[in-house]
Amino acid sequence: MSDMTMQPAQVQGAPSLPQVNLLPPHVRVKRKLAVVRVWLALALLVVVLLTTLTAAATLWQKQLAESQLADIQATNEKLQHEQTKYAEAPKALRALKAREAARTLAMSTEVLWSPYLAAISASTPAEASIDSMTVSQDTAWTGSQNQSVGPLGTPGTVGLVSLTGRALTLYAVSDWKDGLAKLKGIADVQFTTIAISENNTIVYYAVSATFTLTPDAFANQFVTEK
Numbered sequence: 001m002s003d004m005t006m007q008p009a010q011v012q013g014a015p016s017l018p019q020v021n022l023l024p025p026h027v028r029v030k031r032k033l034a035v036v037r038v039w040l041a042l043a044l045l046v047v048v049l050l051t052t053l054t055a056a057a058t059l060w061q062k063q064l065a066e067s068q069l070a071d072i073q074a075t076n077e078k079l080q081h082e083q084t085k086y087a088e089a090p091k092a093l094r095a096l097k098a099r100e101a102a103r104t105l106a107m108s109t110e111v112l113w114s115p116y117l118a119a120i121s122a123s124t125p126a127e128a129s130i131d132s133m134t135v136s137q138d139t140a141w142t143g144s145q146n147q148s149v150g151p152l153g154t155p156g157t158v159g160l161v162s163l164t165g166r167a168l169t170l171y172a173v174s175d176w177k178d179g180l181a182k183l184k185g186i187a188d189v190q191f192t193t194i195a196i197s198e199n200n201t202i203v204y205y206a207v208s209a210t211f212t213l214t215p216d217a218f219a220n221q222f223v224t225e226k
Contacts, residue, residue: 103222109139109158110219116185123179124165127172128207133163137213154187159213161186166197166204173207180209185217 113135124130137159167173173191180189193208 100222107222108218108220109137110221111137111159111185111213111217112219116217119183120180123176123183125167125172125175125179127169128165128167128176130163130165133161136160154212154214156215157187157212158215159217160210161213162208162210164206164208166206168204170194170205173205176207177209180211185214186211187214188212 120133121130165176167176173194177189177191180186189209189211191207191209193206195206197204197206
């Protein structure tokens with residue numbers, strides 16, 4: 001007859017039989033400590049890794065900041081050098097502007113008399129001639145010294161011209177007056193004296209005339225248009 005070991009039958013779905021840990025306590029504690037050491041080692045490794053990455057990032061940022069600072073300092077030195085090089089430029093510009101302002105003021109009352117006298121001469125009829133002419137003109141230093149001739153004269157005049165001459169006929173005197181009045185910058189033309197005179201059997205009319213100058217007579221060569 002064979003020996004047969006009888007084992008208790010286990011019903012499907014029933015809980016397993018209770019188990020008992022027969023290991024000594026110091027063995028169980030040792031195993032738990034080993035597990036704790038592993039986790040501590042892993043934690044330490046993570047901390048070291050994070051510390052290394054943080055230090056590397058900090059070092060990179062420091063080097064980047066130092067590089068940027070070096071570039072800024074180099075640019076600043078370059079700008080200071082350029083500023084020193086052109087330090088005299090603002091002074092020169094101020095001096096130039098002062099000279100331009102002085103020139104504009106001094107030449108603000110300039111009249112180009114050569115072409116102006118040519119125009120006055122051209123407006124004189126063939127039967128008339130100019131003997132003398134005097135000019136009193138306002139300047140930037142004297143201010144307004146010339147008033148319009150008569151209460152009905154043109155306001156704002158800047159000069160007074162007086163001339164003497166002769167004309168062979170009264171028609172020439174009338175044409176002379178009309179010709180002067182048409183010139184730019186001339187106003188208030190008046191022939192104040194007309195007298196019959198004679199020279200070497202030639203009878204003529206001795207005349208005296210005045211007219212004023214308006215600001216249109218100024219050349220304005222150095223006026224900057226705004």
